[in-house]
Amino acid sequence: MRFTDRSIDLLKPKDERYERWESGRKGFGIRVSPKGRKSWIFLYRFNGKTRRMTFGTYPKVTLAEAHLKHSEAEALLDDGIDPGQIEQEEKDRVRKAPTVEDLAGEYIKKWAKPNKRSWQEDQRMLKKDVIPTLGAKRAADIKKRDVVLLLEDIYDRGAKVHANRMLALVRKMFNFAVQRDIVEFNPCLGIGKLHKEDPKDRCLSKDEIKEFWGGLDKAEGITDPVKLALRLVLVTAQRPGEVLGMHWSEIDGEWWTLPGDRTKNDEVQRVYLSSLALELLGLPGEGFVFPSPRTDWPIKINALAHALKRAQTPEDKGDDPAINTKPFTPHDLRRSAATHIAEMGYSEFLIGKILNHKNKSITAVYNRHQYDNEKKQALEAWGRKLKSIIEKKQPDNVIELRR
Numbered sequence: 001m002r003f004t005d006r007s008i009d010l011l012k013p014k015d016e017r018y019e020r021w022e023s024g025r026k027g028f029g030i031r032v033s034p035k036g037r038k039s040w041i042f043l044y045r046f047n048g049k050t051r052r053m054t055f056g057t058y059p060k061v062t063l064a065e066a067h068l069k070h071s072e073a074e075a076l077l078d079d080g081i082d083p084g085q086i087e088q089e090e091k092d093r094v095r096k097a098p099t100v101e102d103l104a105g106e107y108i109k110k111w112a113k114p115n116k117r118s119w120q121e122d123q124r125m126l127k128k129d130v131i132p133t134l135g136a137k138r139a140a141d142i143k144k145r146d147v148v149l150l151l152e153d154i155y156d157r158g159a160k161v162h163a164n165r166m167l168a169l170v171r172k173m174f175n176f177a178v179q180r181d182i183v184e185f186n187p188c189l190g191i192g193k194l195h196k197e198d199p200k201d202r203c204l205s206k207d208e209i210k211e212f213w214g215g216l217d218k219a220e221g222i223t224d225p226v227k228l229a230l231r232l233v234l235v236t237a238q239r240p241g242e243v244l245g246m247h248w249s250e251i252d253g254e255w256w257t258l259p260g261d262r263t264k265n266d267e268v269q270r271v272y273l274s275s276l277a278l279e280l281l282g283l284p285g286e287g288f289v290f291p292s293p294r295t296d297w298p299i300k301i302n303a304l305a306h307a308l309k310r311a312q313t314p315e316d317k318g319d320d321p322a323i324n325t326k327p328f329t330p331h332d333l334r335r336s337a338a339t340h341i342a343e344m345g346y347s348e349f350l351i352g353k354i355l356n357h358k359n360k361s362i363t364a365v366y367n368r369h370q371y372d373n374e375k376k377q378a379l380e381a382w383g384r385k386l387k388s389i390i391e392k393k394q395p396d397n398v399i400e401l402r403r
Contacts, residue, residue: 001020002022002023003022003030003063005059008038008058012032012036013032013034013035014032015034016034017033019041020032025070026044027042028040028041028042028070029043030058037057039054039055039058040056040066041054042069042073042083044073044074044077044083046082047082051084052084053073053084053087097138097139098138098139099135099138099139100131100134100137101131101136102139103139103174103177103182104126104130106176106180107173107176107177108122110176117241117262118301121301121302122169124302125165125166125169126173129150129153130166130170133150134146139174139177140183140184144191146187147187147191150166151166151167151191151194154166160195161195164195167188167193171188171191202326203332203336204328206340206389208326208328209234209336209386209390210390210392211324211325212234212325213389213390214390215322215323215324216322216323218322219310222310222311225299226290226299226303226307227307229290229299230308231280232281233333234337235274235382235386236256237337237355238269238334238356239331239334240304240330240331240333240334241301242264242269244290244298244299244301244303245288245298246288246290246298247289248284248286251273251281254273254278254376255270255372256272256273257270264356265356265357267356267358269356270372271375271379272375272379272380274379274383275380275383276383276386276387277383305329305330308323308328311323337382338354340382340386341379341381341382344385346378346381353374354375354378
């Protein structure tokens with residue numbers, strides 16, 4: 001029988017499975033099941049034994065494609081190689097190939113945990129959005145469109161900035177996969193951000209700072225530790241995550257010393273705690289200053305963003321929110337502190353020291369001075385200035401330096 005698409009279409013199912021063989025192609029045929037499923041088959045002998053392999057189903061695998069697979073199998077036989085064994089090894093490889101869920105676990109364990117202080121946030125994002133959607137698929141099978149659809153789902157639910165963060169995370173995870181030879185290429189290549197973000201220049205005015213400070217007291221559903229952490233970000237000008245990780249053992253009198261393994265630039269940071277900061281902290285305790293009520297670790301950093309968003313959202317339609325300002329983030333509080341300190345006349349260099357920004361200049365390599373006295377003066381002055389803003393009065397003892 002000579003196979004053509006028409007002749008194959010005419011093969012109808014019977015009560016029992018049957019096979020038809022194509023003339024001129026040794027061992028090549030098609031099997032028809034009682035339900036009408038048609039599978040390409042190849043019957044051959046290897047090392048004196050009769051063996052059988054399949055080339056897929058028709059019409060998913062076309063007649064031309066099946067002919068090509070048959071020719072390739074015969075070529076392997078001519079070279080003394082069992083094509084069925086090659087096929088089985090490929091099936092085993094596919095079966096054992098890491099899924100996206102496997103990749104995510106390996107990325108967290110081998111890269112994120114050793115290299116990122118925020119690895120738990122990566123883990124949370126992957127568990128929430130990536131694994132439920134793509135987790136069961138082989139990592140090597142993920143295409144650009146799979147990633148685009150994932151990001152569009154996140155974007156369409158209103159989490160526009162989060163879609164950008166997810167793109168960065170998935171791109172990093174697949175770069176890791178390429179380095180470990182799990183995949184050959186990164187499917188995120190060529191994918192741009194779905195959301196155009198505004199420049200990070202939000203700075204709270206004095207009136208907004210007063211509104212923020214007082215609004216926290218009116219905000220419902222936000223715990224006192226979270227309110228305290230938000231205020232300390234503004235008072236100390238430190239990173240929100242570093243404030244949340246504060247441990248009582250790091251505080252010695254007026255100084256809070258962050259070890260290098262807790263700072264973004266891996267360098268020890270000494271932060272002067274102004275009178276306002278100490279007033280907020282109250283009496284010393286033990287353990288973390290902001291312990292999570294559910295774990296042995298500090299409160300997670302996303303709690304601050306959620307709290308601010310809640311405080312800036314009206315409880316009921318028509319009402320004013322607890323904090324009635326243009327939206328801002330916890331990090332904007334740190335930027336606001338730095339900006340107001342600069343307005344008081346303190347140098348950009350000193351503010352960089354307060355913020356613990358890394359100075360990459362050659363001079364900095366040799367100059368190991370910590371500028372504690374200068375930081376103390378600036379942060380104490382900022383504390384007094386901040387208190388005057390909150391209480392809406394002009395302090396008598398705030399000295400504004402002039403450049």
